[in-house]
Amino acid sequence: MIPEIGEFSLILSFCFSILLAIIPMVGTIIKNELWMNYGQTMAKGQFFFILISFICLGYSFAIDDFSVTYVANHSNSLLPTQYKLSAIWGGHEGSLLLWVFILSGWTLAVSIFSKNLPLDMLARVLSVMGMIAIGFILFLLLTSSPFERYLPRFPADGADLNPLLQDFGLIVHPPMLYMGYVGFSVAFAFAIAALLSGRLDSAWARWSRPWTNVAWAFLAMGITLGSWWAYYELGWGGWWFWDPVENASLMPWLVGTALVHSLAATEKRGVFKSWTLLLAIFAFSLSLLGTFLVRSGVLTSVHAFASDPERGLFILILLAITIGGSLTLFAIKAPNVQSESRFSWLSRETFLLINNVFLTVMAMTVLLGTLYPLLLDSLGAGKISVGPPYFNAVFVPIMSLMAIGLGISISVRWRDTSLDRIIEALWKPALASILIGIAFPFIYGSGFDFSVFLGISISLWIILTISLEFIGKFKHAESIFTKLKQLPMSYYGMMLAHLGVAVVAIGITLVSVYSEERDIRMVAGDKVSLAGYEFEFKGTQQVQGANYTADRGQLIVRDGDNVITTLNPEKRHYSVKNNMMTEADIDQGFFRDLYVAMGEPLDDGAWAVRVHYKPFVRWLWYGGTLMALGGLVTVTDKRYRKKTSLSTKNEATHA
Amino acid sequence: MTPKRKKRLYIILALVFGTGIAVGLTMYALNQNINLFYSTSQVADGEAPVGTRIRVGGMVVKNSIKRSKDSLQVSFGITDYGKPITVSFTGILPDLFREEQGIIAQGKMDNQGIFQADEVLAKHDENYMPPEIAESMKKKAGTE
Numbered sequence: 001m002i003p004e005i006g007e008f009s010l011i012l013s014f015c016f017s018i019l020l021a022i023i024p025m026v027g028t029i030i031k032n033e034l035w036m037n038y039g040q041t042m043a044k045g046q047f048f049f050i051l052i053s054f055i056c057l058g059y060s061f062a063i064d065d066f067s068v069t070y071v072a073n074h075s076n077s078l079l080p081t082q083y084k085l086s087a088i089w090g091g092h093e094g095s096l097l098l099w100v101f102i103l104s105g106w107t108l109a110v111s112i113f114s115k116n117l118p119l120d121m122l123a124r125v126l127s128v129m130g131m132i133a134i135g136f137i138l139f140l141l142l143t144s145s146p147f148e149r150y151l152p153r154f155p156a157d158g159a160d161l162n163p164l165l166q167d168f169g170l171i172v173h174p175p176m177l178y179m180g181y182v183g184f185s186v187a188f189a190f191a192i193a194a195l196l197s198g199r200l201d202s203a204w205a206r207w208s209r210p211w212t213n214v215a216w217a218f219l220a221m222g223i224t225l226g227s228w229w230a231y232y233e234l235g236w237g238g239w240w241f242w243d244p245v246e247n248a249s250l251m252p253w254l255v256g257t258a259l260v261h262s263l264a265a266t267e268k269r270g271v272f273k274s275w276t277l278l279l280a281i282f283a284f285s286l287s288l289l290g291t292f293l294v295r296s297g298v299l300t301s302v303h304a305f306a307s308d309p310e311r312g313l314f315i316l317i318l319l320a321i322t323i324g325g326s327l328t329l330f331a332i333k334a335p336n337v338q339s340e341s342r343f344s345w346l347s348r349e350t351f352l353l354i355n356n357v358f359l360t361v362m363a364m365t366v367l368l369g370t371l372y373p374l375l376l377d378s379l380g381a382g383k384i385s386v387g388p389p390y391f392n393a394v395f396v397p398i399m400s401l402m403a404i405g406l407g408i409s410i411s412v413r414w415r416d417t418s419l420d421r422i423i424e425a426l427w428k429p430a431l432a433s434i435l436i437g438i439a440f441p442f443i444y445g446s447g448f449d450f451s452v453f454l455g456i457s458i459s460l461w462i463i464l465t466i467s468l469e470f471i472g473k474f475k476h477a478e479s480i481f482t483k484l485k486q487l488p489m490s491y492y493g494m495m496l497a498h499l500g501v502a503v504v505a506i507g508i509t510l511v512s513v514y515s516e517e518r519d520i521r522m523v524a525g526d527k528v529s530l531a532g533y534e535f536e537f538k539g540t541q542q543v544q545g546a547n548y549t550a551d552r553g554q555l556i557v558r559d560g561d562n563v564i565t566t567l568n569p570e571k572r573h574y575s576v577k578n579n580m581m582t583e584a585d586i587d588q589g590f591f592r593d594l595y596v597a598m599g600e601p602l603d604d605g606a607w608a609v610r611v612h613y614k615p616f617v618r619w620l621w622y623g624g625t626l627m628a629l630g631g632l633v634t635v636t637d638k639r640y641r642k643k644t645s646l647s648t649k650n651e652a653t654h655a
Numbered sequence: 656m657t658p659k660r661k662k663r664l665y666i667i668l669a670l671v672f673g674t675g676i677a678v679g680l681t682m683y684a685l686n687q688n689i690n691l692f693y694s695t696s697q698v699a700d701g702e703a704p705v706g707t708r709i710r711v712g713g714m715v716v717k718n719s720i721k722r723s724k725d726s727l728q729v730s731f732g733i734t735d736y737g738k739p740i741t742v743s744f745t746g747i748l749p750d751l752f753r754e755e756q757g758i759i760a761q762g763k764m765d766n767q768g769i770f771q772a773d774e775v776l777a778k779h780d781e782n783y784m785p786p787e788i789a790e791s792m793k794k795k796a797g798t799e
Binding site for chain 1: 677680681684685687688689690691692710722724725726727745746747748750751761
């Protein structure tokens with residue numbers, strides 16, 4: 001009964017999304033306020049019924065209703081309850097339901113928090129989001145309903161959730177990532193609404209900015225969590241694999257980053273308008289492409305699911321409609337868009353433009369590397385794969401240049417700045433970061449290393465320039481405290497996010513260059529040293545988990561004579577699916593991680609053991625978190641909650 | 656040519672030049688770093704180049720896994736149900752590696768006709784078969 005209610009309310013929410021797509025939009029055309037207002041009610045209805053649907057699926061998981069195919073395939077009566085619930089998004093159907101649920105959540109949020117938006121704008125935005133919802137709910141209903149029953153005879157117990165996914169990381173990573181992916185639908189809807197209404201001023205940018213920043217922040221957090229999860233759960237200590245699916249989340253993030261910056265220029269100076277629109281369209285299209293790549297099974301990837309081509313085709317059609325439709329609209333409407341101001345070569349606008357060019361080039365090269373194998377294959381030119389060296393070769397130079405530009409742009413003013421002023425402000429941090437960059441590999445490592453020099457220099461460059469800029473704000477301030485309060489929250493957000501970039505860069509550099517690892521065969525009593533630490537293997541013992549048995553190893557870690565910690569990596573055997581799983585154990589630290597994982601058992605009680613020394617690896621995730629935090633902080637800026645006084649003024653100049 | 660047009664021409668030339676360099680570098684990086692996929696039959700027939708990094712995929716042959724006594728060296732056969740080849744690998748195999756499981760190995764052919772893998776990939780999902788393997792096996796079935 002419950003699954004049928006779930007399916008039924010999904011159908012109801014589909015009806016709501018049709019109304020949501022049509023009525024407010026028609027309202028804007030016939031200028032009927034009542035119809036325009038309808039959108040908010042419809043958004044609530046749509047959210048409510050998807051919520052019910054979501055709860056129904058959760059309930060079916062909780063009570064082990066294995067007559068539901070999706071539950072039977074992704075759960076088991078022995079599975080711990082928290083994983084039963086997170087198993088909702090452990091497979092294709094459920095994660096799509098999550099996708100749609102989050103979409104309706106964003107729609108609801110827009111309808112609630114956009115009271116200061118003009119009614120017609122809000123009506124258009126909600127209507128576009130309704131159209132997206134139509135596509136995806138239809139996709140769910142037609143090809144991938146999670147409520148289908150195993151009839152007439154259903155299995156007595158479920159096939160269990162993939163052990164890799166039975167982890168805290170899976171509970172939080174997909175929802176965060178989807179919040180980001182789907183969040184770009186709001187930026188997209190704002191862009192389409194702007195094109196439809198021809199209203200594209202700084203007020204529009206101000207409405208659109210907080211939504212974009214939040215979506216961007218969630219995506220940053222989602223990617224960070226994914227990297228962290230892969231690091232400890234996939235078992236082998238890597239934190240980024242340039243896997244097609246990782247790329248699928250990185251591309252919208254890169255374009256989203258460009259969008260966040262170009263929106264800033266559009267709001268402050270009224271420039272790059274059509275470019276901003278284009279970025280908003282691309283950010284969301286790349287999110288859809290990401291969904292397609294993950295869900296269609298066209299790529300060889302650790303994330304790929306066994307799936308049927310019908311689903312891939314459906315998303316491809318959705319993608320084609322979205323990109324084709326919005327670009328056509330763009331081509332018709334965008335030529336009318338005019339810039340409101342001019343700027344010289346040496347201005348913040350120029351640097352934001354450079355930032356945008358770098359970010360989009362980066363996104364394009366990632367796209368090329370990801371799709372090139374597909375392209376060649378469809379042309380019948382053979383099967384290939386593009387390896388990490390390609391991505392590293394293009395990523396490092398582009399990102400280095402961008403980081404240098406970041407530091408400069410901080411001290412460049414809007415509109416125009418004199419070269420002398422820039423040189424005066426920047427020569428000291430430039431010199432300091434180069435000198436420390438040269439010295440660092442000698443002090444920390446054993447000799448000069450160009451990668452370390454580059455990474456440390458550009459990170460320091462960012463840190464020094466933003467710190468100096470921040471301190472400079474207080475030069476003429478009467479009291480530090482009042483100045484601290486005066487500075488807008490969006491300024492703090494920007495500082496945090498840029499600091500995050502530097503922290504990530506330090507992490508990437510040091511963990512890439514100074515990591516050490518060894519794979520060895522160990523029997524009880526064997527010792528191995530790595531990076532000044534000594535690991536002693538004490539053998540293994542059998543332990544019993546909730547739904548698995550495990551061999552738990554014991555390794556004592558010493559630094560000289562001091563025992564630092566005892567690590568207990570496990571080799572788990574999940575009986576339902578007859579799966580082996582490596583559970584690494586990590587001694588975490590601010591400056592280094594010690595990472596131990598057990599491979600397979602060998603003869604005579606020996607084990608294959610992998611030990612890692614990972615300096616500064618955590619800085620990757622600290623930095624990612626700082627970026628996400630920065631994005632969220634900007635939203636608390638008072639400016640975004642101002643009533644329409646400013647926007648009416650803008651309206652007057654644009655009428 | 657008016658100065659304004661001249662300026663515009665320079666900008667366009669700079670853009671074309673810049674894009675050209677970017678595309679050129681990208682294609683170069685791409686060409687250096689792509690790995691061609693071969694089926695085991697192709698490799699056994701000597702179609703794969705020796706000493707170039709390639710990918711080979713197939714099912715792990717039953718009872719073919721041999722481990723070294725004192726190191727992590729392991730060798731096993733993989734097949735697309737046409738001709739099998741022997742793969743040698745030193746290190747830790749992935750959790751989903753087992754007999755009759757589809758895997759992809761990356762590495763180089765040596766002179767003895769043994770594939771020296773530096774990476775072995777098995778997938779998350781045991782129902783899932785990498786498209787490359789599925790296709791090369793389908794082809795095999797079609798020719799027989």
